[in-house]
Amino acid sequence: DGGITQSPKYLFRKxxxxxxxxxxxxxxxxxxxxxxxxxxxxxxLIYYSQIVNDFQKGDIAxxxxxxxxxxxxxxxxxxxxxxxxxxxxxxxxxxxxxxxQYFGPxxxxxxx
Amino acid sequence: xxxxxxxQPEMSVQEAETVTLxxxxxxxxxxxxxxxxxxPPSRQMILVIRQEAYKQQNATENRFxxxxxxxxxxFSLKISxxxxxxxxxxxxxxxxxxxxxxxxxxTFGQGTILTVHP
Numbered sequence: 001d002g003g004i005t006q007s008p009k010y011l012f013r014k015x016x017x018x019x020x021x022x023x024x025x026x027x028x029x030x031x032x033x034x035x036x037x038x039x040x041x042x043x044x045l046i047y048y049s050q051i052v053n054d055f056q057k058g059d060i061a062x063x064x065x066x067x068x069x070x071x072x073x074x075x076x077x078x079x080x081x082x083x084x085x086x087x088x089x090x091x092x093x094x095x096x097x098x099x100x101q102y103f104g105p106x107x108x109x110x111x112x
Numbered sequence: 113x114x115x116x117x118x119x120q121p122e123m124s125v126q127e128a129e130t131v132t133l134x135x136x137x138x139x140x141x142x143x144x145x146x147x148x149x150x151x152p153p154s155r156q157m158i159l160v161i162r163q164e165a166y167k168q169q170n171a172t173e174n175r176f177x178x179x180x181x182x183x184x185x186x187f188s189l190k191i192s193x194x195x196x197x198x199x200x201x202x203x204x205x206x207x208x209x210x211x212x213x214x215x216x217x218x219t220f221g222q223g224t225i226l227t228v229h230p
Contacts, residue, residue: 031216042116042203042220043157050216058217090157097216098209100147103157 003027004104006091011109013078013085021076021107023091032074033092033101036060043090049074050097078109086111114139116206118221125194126229132179133189133224135204143209146180146187147218152200160202163187165209191226199228 004025013019023032031050035043045058049068063082068074074093078085088108092101115138125131137146148160163171163180170178175195179188191198204221 033216033218035218040222042205042222043218044220045217048216088155092157094216099216100159100162101216101218102159103149105154105156 004091004093004102006089006104006107008107009105011107012112013109014112016080018077018079019109021078021089021091021109023074023076023104025072025074025091025093025104027093027095027102028071029093029095029102030071031094031097031099031101032068033094034058034064034066034074034076035090035092037088037090037106046076046089085109114141114144114206114208114219116204116219116221118202118204118224120224121222122225122227124227124229125191127194127196129194130190130192131194131226133191133202133204133226135187135189135221137185137187137204137206139185139206139208141208145207145209146178147205147207148176148178148187148189149203149205149220150198150200151203151223152197157203161189194228196228196230199226201225 007022033048034046047066049055065077090106091104094101144165146163150158161173175192201223205218
């Protein structure tokens, strides 16, 4: 089946710890995105990547980092610098920036 | 910067009835796309419908249709013959198409929770 997978479904972070959220797609899409959703709010863009080995900051990139070493993978690291990481994280991909974005099932990050 | 506003935090509808969700946006651009996404309890975002700003004809997808008023910067979603499976949070989203814009960035509204009563 073609689609976008995110893992894990739930993730717990301890104080001062970096954690990495996985996003994989087998749709052969060039562009990938990370969004953050807080309760009762819409999504906000963290980072996006147009193509392999290239990525750009979105609106709320502070405390996050990404890599794009493979076309199908776009992992997001939540660093200890992110003081309020509790949120729902959604990954999306599209054939190009001007194409419709399709979303993965999301990862819920909680702080212990 | 573009903003998207959904003024109805919650809406409800009886099964088989029609409901309209409101969305307004603010932009100085002429080229853009508008979207409605659905987020059911599973929390996966599902594309419902999209509208190109240059098209005057309103988009339709089965029971879902939009009323796009470009001059008024309004983009409402109409759901006809509502079904229990339509219960979800609905998000309106904007995407720029012009040069110099963040590549493919979607700007979302705050969402509207739709409840469908049997």
